[in-house]
Amino acid sequence: MIYLDNAATTKLSERAEQAMEPYLKNLYGNPSSIYELGEQSKKAVSESRQIIARALFCAPENIFFTSGGTESDNWVLENAMEQGKHIITSQIEHHAVLNKCRKLQGQGANVTYIGTDREGTVNLAQLENNIVSENTLISVMTANNEVGTIEPVSEIGRIAHRHRALFHTDAVQAFGHIPINVNRMNIDFLSASAHKFHGPKGVGFLYVRNPENFGPMIYGGEQERGYRSGTENVAGIVGMGAAAQEAIEQMENRMRREQKLRNYLAERLVREIPDTRINGSTRHRLPGNLNVSFAGVEGAALVVLMDEEGICISAGSACSSSDTSPSHVLKALGQSDEETYEAVRLTLNFENTREEVDYTVQKLKEMVAQMRKEK
Numbered sequence: 001m002i003y004l005d006n007a008a009t010t011k012l013s014e015r016a017e018q019a020m021e022p023y024l025k026n027l028y029g030n031p032s033s034i035y036e037l038g039e040q041s042k043k044a045v046s047e048s049r050q051i052i053a054r055a056l057f058c059a060p061e062n063i064f065f066t067s068g069g070t071e072s073d074n075w076v077l078e079n080a081m082e083q084g085k086h087i088i089t090s091q092i093e094h095h096a097v098l099n100k101c102r103k104l105q106g107q108g109a110n111v112t113y114i115g116t117d118r119e120g121t122v123n124l125a126q127l128e129n130n131i132v133s134e135n136t137l138i139s140v141m142t143a144n145n146e147v148g149t150i151e152p153v154s155e156i157g158r159i160a161h162r163h164r165a166l167f168h169t170d171a172v173q174a175f176g177h178i179p180i181n182v183n184r185m186n187i188d189f190l191s192a193s194a195h196k197f198h199g200p201k202g203v204g205f206l207y208v209r210n211p212e213n214f215g216p217m218i219y220g221g222e223q224e225r226g227y228r229s230g231t232e233n234v235a236g237i238v239g240m241g242a243a244a245q246e247a248i249e250q251m252e253n254r255m256r257r258e259q260k261l262r263n264y265l266a267e268r269l270v271r272e273i274p275d276t277r278i279n280g281s282t283r284h285r286l287p288g289n290l291n292v293s294f295a296g297v298e299g300a301a302l303v304v305l306m307d308e309e310g311i312c313i314s315a316g317s318a319c320s321s322s323d324t325s326p327s328h329v330l331k332a333l334g335q336s337d338e339e340t341y342e343a344v345r346l347t348l349n350f351e352n353t354r355e356e357v358d359y360t361v362q363k364l365k366e367m368v369a370q371m372r373k374e375k
């Protein structure tokens with residue numbers, strides 16, 4: 001099998017798996033218990049919090065563990081609603097943001113959706129013009145999950161703070177893959193998810209710059225200092241910490257490898273398959289992401305054929321691949337409904353090889369030619 005769908009999820013790293021193992025077996029204490037077995041779990045959770053905090057250049061007190069990206073996004077938006085904030089977001093956010101915003105609008109929230117250019121970069125002038133009060137939360141993703149476009153996060157944060165507004169970024173696709181510094185980038189809230197950087201599924205975190213102005217969404221036994229109740233997912237949190245540590249240590253090396261291989265893949269596809277279009281930005285892009293369209297070829301059908309050859313790729317975003325509506329991201333980039341159906345996403349990781357890419361190109365060439373002939 002050749003796995004080229006790392007934006008959907010990633011393989012658990014060996015280091016994360018080894019770190020988790022004791023907490024799935026012998027070290028099963030509840031971190032809230034005061035005897036030694038509980039203390040060991042508590043210490044492990046605390047160490048992971050320190051690793052994540054170091055990765056973002058913040059204090060451990062600013063990190064709250066959650067069940068993943070979706071919960072972290074929902075939490076920030078729910079809080080904004082409770083504080084009567086105007087929410088400004090983009091048209092290309094993940095559904096964890098967009099569907100929560102729609103729900104909040106149904107409850108009376110004021111939400112504004114900002115457009116992007118054809119590369120998927122959020123329109124900063126439109127964003128700034130829509131800030132009408134200090135009581136505003138801006139929520140724009142660090143990098144897009146479909147086309148990989150990296151947003152001008154520092155600049156968005158600067159705009160937010162110039163107007164005394166707050167800035168949340170969904171960094172689910174970015175954390176562990178590209179450098180992030182919450183201070184330099186003017187970020188007030190940041191969502192991330194372990195399974196996107198070779199950690200386990202069902203665990204993530206939310207960074208909160210000022211917890212004193214923030215409240216819980218889940219109530220119960222007062223874990224996470226009362227901000228997020230529920231017995232901690234100790235093994236998950238430990239695995240996430242190990243994966244984060246590894247991702248930070250290896251980041252430069254991984255970025256270089258992924259970028260080089262992704263560029264090679266893109267160049268070959270554009271050169272060897274007629275009418276190939278690259279979607280998204282070619283300059284500001286996640287290192288492993290390639291989103292391409294082959295004119296006249298349906299992306300979803302291509303995904304099925306590639307699967308038969310043992311190659312995992314995706315049409316649009318995996319989270320909504322059962323959904324047959326056109327990609328809201330590609331629509332926001334100005335594509336017609338018909339064009340959006342042509343897109344396929346290939347997302348590499350540092351372990352992918354040139355041989356795998358060569359085989360993928362070969363199969364894509366064959367499939368695209370065959371599908372075009374049969375039309």
Ligand code: PLP
Pocket residue numbers: 007008067068069070071073094096141143144145170172173192193194202204319
């Ligand atoms: N935000 C983005 C940008 C994502 O890509 C995803 C997952 O695909 C999520 C949020 C949801 O994260 P999780 O699967 O951890 O709930």
